[in-house]
Amino acid sequence: MSQSRDAILKAYHGYLACLNARDWAALPRFVTTDVIRNGAPLGLTGYRALLEGDVRAIPDLAFEPSHLVCDPPLIAARLVFDCTPVGMLMGLPVNGRRVRFTENVLYEYRDGRIAQVWSVIDRTALEAQL
Amino acid sequence: MSQSRDAILKAYHGYLACLNARDWAALPRFVTTDVIRNGAPLGLTGYRALLEGDVRAIPDLAFEPSHLVCDPPLIAARLVFDCTPVGMLMGLPVNGRRVRFTENVLYEYRDGRIAQVWSVIDRTALEAQL
Numbered sequence: 001m002s003q004s005r006d007a008i009l010k011a012y013h014g015y016l017a018c019l020n021a022r023d024w025a026a027l028p029r030f031v032t033t034d035v036i037r038n039g040a041p042l043g044l045t046g047y048r049a050l051l052e053g054d055v056r057a058i059p060d061l062a063f064e065p066s067h068l069v070c071d072p073p074l075i076a077a078r079l080v081f082d083c084t085p086v087g088m089l090m091g092l093p094v095n096g097r098r099v100r101f102t103e104n105v106l107y108e109y110r111d112g113r114i115a116q117v118w119s120v121i122d123r124t125a126l127e128a129q130l
Numbered sequence: 131m132s133q134s135r136d137a138i139l140k141a142y143h144g145y146l147a148c149l150n151a152r153d154w155a156a157l158p159r160f161v162t163t164d165v166i167r168n169g170a171p172l173g174l175t176g177y178r179a180l181l182e183g184d185v186r187a188i189p190d191l192a193f194e195p196s197h198l199v200c201d202p203p204l205i206a207a208r209l210v211f212d213c214t215p216v217g218m219l220m221g222l223p224v225n226g227r228r229v230r231f232t233e234n235v236l237y238e239y240r241d242g243r244i245a246q247v248w249s250v251i252d253r254t255a256l257e258a259q260l
Binding site for chain 2: 068074075078102103104105106118119121123124
């Protein structure tokens with residue numbers, strides 16, 4: 001599968017649309033079965049469980065990049081979340097408050113799908129809003 | 131000044147070498163006078179003060195990218211820090227312990243210099259080591 005800049009950008013937009021539609025059945029089109037996140041070999045099952053947990057904690061979670069940086073086989077994104085987590089989030093009692101925080105995340109693509117993820121979420125910014 | 135991928139990569143490596151050498155006098159070659167960091171218009175003076183503060187807190191701070199993603203005018207980096215902060219760091223009492231944490235950071239280049247920075251540091255990983 002193509003790993004050109006355009007192909008990776010298209011695949012990444014498809015991945016975000018998949019998450020925003022909660023279309024978990026389609027996730028294997030966008031993520032490899034042996035995906036690794038922040039060094040942890042979650043695999044597709046573990047990665048899907050992580051995403052499902054995020055959406056349970058944040059029912060109105062929308063994945064919207066403010067910036068994309070694509071340099072095959074890598075792509076980096078800055079994601080800006082404007083949402084209302086229902087209970088605890090990253091150990092913090094958000095409890096339905098509306099919060100805004102960011103994630104800077106890098107991905108490595110292999111054969112058109114996400115094989116590795118390196119994510120940092122701005123928990124400090126979240127904490128400052130509580 | 132060139133904003134090609136190679137030119138930005140070269141300028142970014144120069145910027146990291148400048149930081150690692152604590153060569154603050156050279157910083158204007160790498161950073162615009164009106165630099166903005168995470169939405170704050172620090173300017174070169176404020177940005178230099180921030181970096182000098184980081185180095186006071188972490189005398190052995192070394193800026194080493196594990197991944198670079200260059201897509202002009204943007205470049206993203208994952209920086210891995212393996213260091214011994216002397217006192218408090220990001221509100222946490224590190225007090226000379228050796229810690230390892232990461233930063234995912236995006237930069238926008240303008241005329242060969244850094245004009246905007248969007249940084250997220252993994253404070254949670256740091257906290258988990260204390």
